[in-house]
Amino acid sequence: MHIMEGFLDPIWCAVWFVLAIPFVAFGAKKVIELMREHPEHKMTIALAGAFIFLLSSLKIPSVTGSSSHPTGTGFSAVLYGICATSFLATIVLIFQAILLAHGGLTTLGANIFSMGIAGPAAGLGVWLLLRKATNNIPVSMFFAALVADLFTYVVTAFQMTLNHGQSVTAFVDFMTNYAITQIPLSIVEGILFFMFAMFLLNNKPEIFDIAAGLGKKGSKGASA
């Protein structure tokens, strides 16, 4: 869920920017280092970013009757790592804000934090836990996508509450509003990535052996 342009007061815009910058800067540093040492990975990294952009443009059915799109960040964090995801998500969020008016430039920091850092971190955490507990990749992917999506919305609701309302009631109201569409959407996104993982296991199983490899210098994990 993008926070639209104009929704946050300047102080909160600044706070979220300050919180997001270290992750994005670290991610940028890692990606730049990788590109300098291995220029042959440039296309792969670009395609990884383009794939995130594409995922956020993918319309999936929503239980509320309309259609919506996945954030794709849980999947992205599993494959590329949190820092690379936050950096690539920043570029994608800028495109979405400028070209499609989804999100905004003053709210970019808040959107990066919720969609590019907090959500993916939660998704990756669940993925790592489940991968240790079970050997079932599709089930792990289901919960990683679901939790990443849900946590993104919890953080977005929190960001909105801090700016508008600053009360438990306001938080509950924002959460309730998002829950109508986002809980079903998260489940649907989980199912989508469950199937995606099953298809990938059949067609390109090696991708899961090198998951999150983009964050490692020189790793072949960039072959996404």
Place this chain on the structure above:
Amino acid sequence: MSEEMQMDTLAYSSRMLKWAPLGKFLFVIAVLIVNIVTNSMMVPFVTLAIGLVLMAYSTNFKIPFFVALALAEAVLILAIGCGMISITGDKADPAIWDTNLLWFDVYMTHDSFNKAWLVMFRGIAGMAVMMSFATSTPIPHLSQALKQVHMPREVSELVVLIYRYGFFLLERLDAMWEAAHCRMGFNGFMNTMKTTASITVGIFTSSSNLADKAQIALDCRNYQGYFPIYNAPPKLGIKWILVTVAAVALIYVFGIYTEGWIDMTKLFFGGSA
């Protein structure tokens, strides 16, 4: 014509194409910031006017259909968000509407209602300004201009590549989507999910293959690790900084002076609120 081509064609035919991309970006960012700094409802109208004038000058208000759809969706999201802001008023203030509606605890106050309208106007004004920038600045120009602020070369190249390949993959997605639609692939919920998942895998696999092929193509052209650009966009000059500072100062002073001029609660609920 593809969506990327539509945006590119529009931006390359803009009357503002020759303006310094960084200058335009600085101006847009500054206007967006001053748009949210004051609490005057007049400021978003000024911002909206700036955005509309720039769009009119740049492209005569021409925008691709898919962007118009995205804008309509954005306005809908804005309206829902503002509705939420209006009903989450401070309980310490007297309510103009206090009820339980479905599962919402509605507590609308004078301030929350005004704030919701202010945010709505800010959002629409911000969209107009961002759109004026998008329709006048090709992304490759912007990424090249970023080098002037010492952005690493790799970042600007990555921005262009993601932009190009993002829309390229979208075109492939559209083709697969259409083909699946013709094969009744979206008949029922589970069918839709299966089709969407298989299309996603198809795109993922083809993006991986595309990366390999693009790398080979680059190697064949003696790729040394960077893309040389011979047609650099105009640089950010002192004129842009002066114009931006002047505009921001004027809008800010105007905002301070006009704070409280428009009271949406009084407009909607009369003097009783």
